[in-house]
Amino acid sequence: MELSKRVQEMQFSPIRKFNPIAQKAKEDGKKVYHLNIGQPDVETPACFMEAIRSFDEKVIAYAESGGITVLQDAIIDYFKMYGMDYKRENIMITSGGSEALTMTFLSIINEGDEILMPEPFYTNYHTFATEAGGKLVPITTKAEEGYHYATKEKIEAVITPKTKAICCISPGNPTGNVLTLDEMKLIGEIAKEHDLYIIADEVYREFAYDGRKVTSFGMLDEIADRVIIVDSVSKRFSACGARVGCVVSKNADFMEGMMKIAQGRLCVPTVDQIGAAALYRLPASYYDEMREEYCGRRDAAYEELMKIPGVICQKPGGSFYITVKLPVDDMEDFLMFLLTEFEDNGETVMFAPAEGFYITPGLGKDELRIAYVLNQKDMRRGAELIRLGLEAYKNK
């Protein structure tokens, strides 16, 4: 009774695997600053629970497999804000961005197909690709270059006849890299030339700072048939536990394939969809407020991180992550030290070692990712603890 090969190839979440050790540190009385996971401390807008509380159907019935129209319409109006024009049949509601990606891969990837993936990248893509039998092929980027990948040379160097799609997470997790509309156009041209799908993971869409415009592959009409946008309420509205996302595409064949899978799993929970509809109807001022909040956190964390001797990091333009390179041979060993041996006034810090964000073996061992999901004061203190911890680690 063996398990499937695919599940044997999968890894446990490298972001979550240090949780038991952090738990132990807390039980021993240490305060741990959690910069390791993208769980914001920002309050979920009250309209989410208010909408749910006022739901009064007597029977909690199956919803439509593609999603409830109230939510689809709210999403259509949300995209209109950015000049993008969708119809209900272009919007499929999913259980978070995660299911959107799982279903997308199952719909387009055959055993052995290749998917281009700028590395470092959000680790769960490993799982989504492996479920569909696909192979992630890295476009390797560097801390020294701000993790930039949008050049014809870099992308075409790894295209083969088996390449089926390119994934673009923008604003990026874990790098914070934000694609400009011109870079998106370039990727669109490459995709056209090599007949690729573009999987555009834009769940951090509004989190673009320093005057950067909100961009989306959905703004490019000339490649509308090959663009698959993945969206989610998790980060934008600090509603990770709502598990509501969607796939947006004007490719009717693709959406038809997705519907077959969607009907198999029946629907996304009704009440969360109702709550999510309220979130998507928040005014534009909400995004401005969030942008300002996260930008302040980024600045606080970045300023403090740059005080670490030997740190390599270009100021990231978006999302709520910073990946930095440090003069450390083995980041996991350093993290273990922070959680088990180090403390400063009874406090320590947790981050995500970046190795798990790479496909290429050996890369990322000297990098870490922090999520700036805590308030400015905590972000500063967390980054400071990394610096103090590193001093102690070096002097061990």
Next chain:
Amino acid sequence: MELSKRVQEMQFSPIRKFNPIAQKAKEDGKKVYHLNIGQPDVETPACFMEAIRSFDEKVIAYAESGGITVLQDAIIDYFKMYGMDYKRENIMITSGGSEALTMTFLSIINEGDEILMPEPFYTNYHTFATEAGGKLVPITTKAEEGYHYATKEKIEAVITPKTKAICCISPGNPTGNVLTLDEMKLIGEIAKEHDLYIIADEVYREFAYDGRKVTSFGMLDEIADRVIIVDSVSKRFSACGARVGCVVSKNADFMEGMMKIAQGRLCVPTVDQIGAAALYRLPASYYDEMREEYCGRRDAAYEELMKIPGVICQKPGGSFYITVKLPVDDMEDFLMFLLTEFEDNGETVMFAPAEGFYITPGLGKDELRIAYVLNQKDMRRGAELIRLGLEAYKNK
């Protein structure tokens, strides 16, 4: 930009595909009795929404990937009612029984592996198996024999070296067949001899009538390592739109594989889990009440169906479905007639043609499934409309 082979092989839900035609009939002013889909009209117990309404965390955060402990503990106590003893690590919360099955297949099935499936069966198993590259191999059953399949001969006849698992939906969808504990033991012995997993889909567990005892593969300690129980709140608590289910297994390796997939998709929505915990804590009297309610509906529908000249059906012992054989060559054609040409006092009826519930080509063309999810009066009228419709169809 082709779609994946798997998605091309999948079919749209045969239960849902007549919906647009039924919709048209309604727009034309006909009343349609929906006996086609397992969406009960029973009110969801109020404790579900009450628990959700009283949830007052400020941040809707990610839940644990395996589920919230409040729900796991409620499920543990629920199983204790039947003398089954589980720990939290044996319980993984999923987005309904659907995700439980998808994840199970992804965890144990390799490309080309075979899964034994008594036919007719719940059609979405096609989708779940295809997602994992597995092949459903039918154990064919007959209306004349009450769709009985639990014999050594029938099961062993289709076992090959590629067989990895046997699926048992009991009480059955769409047949209403209920396995006795002795039959489960027999299946357990066969599974042991041929080294198979048993996927025990027991979402209708309490819906067993005429003095039949509640049975579960979880009651058999000697095969605990090969049993994977799929459970759900959808039918038992009339909470289909909550999308909460679980996988229950004492096989630690299997549960570890499942956790890798679970971490990839992060978690099941928090508020639905909180609501589901309240449902699993309902007193045993709730099940008695539901059992009585559905048994009355079954009796009403069965009595009325048996008035149809030429009908073949053994009274089903459980779940809330009846599959019957009628003197009709093409049930889809008959259904089209009912929805587009027939009416009796402005009313007609919709059922699920059974062909989609079979793997073997050609089978089920003269069978239909009804779900007795409406009140007795409506069930009687629905069954009567099938009889009247058939008369009209024959006289056409």
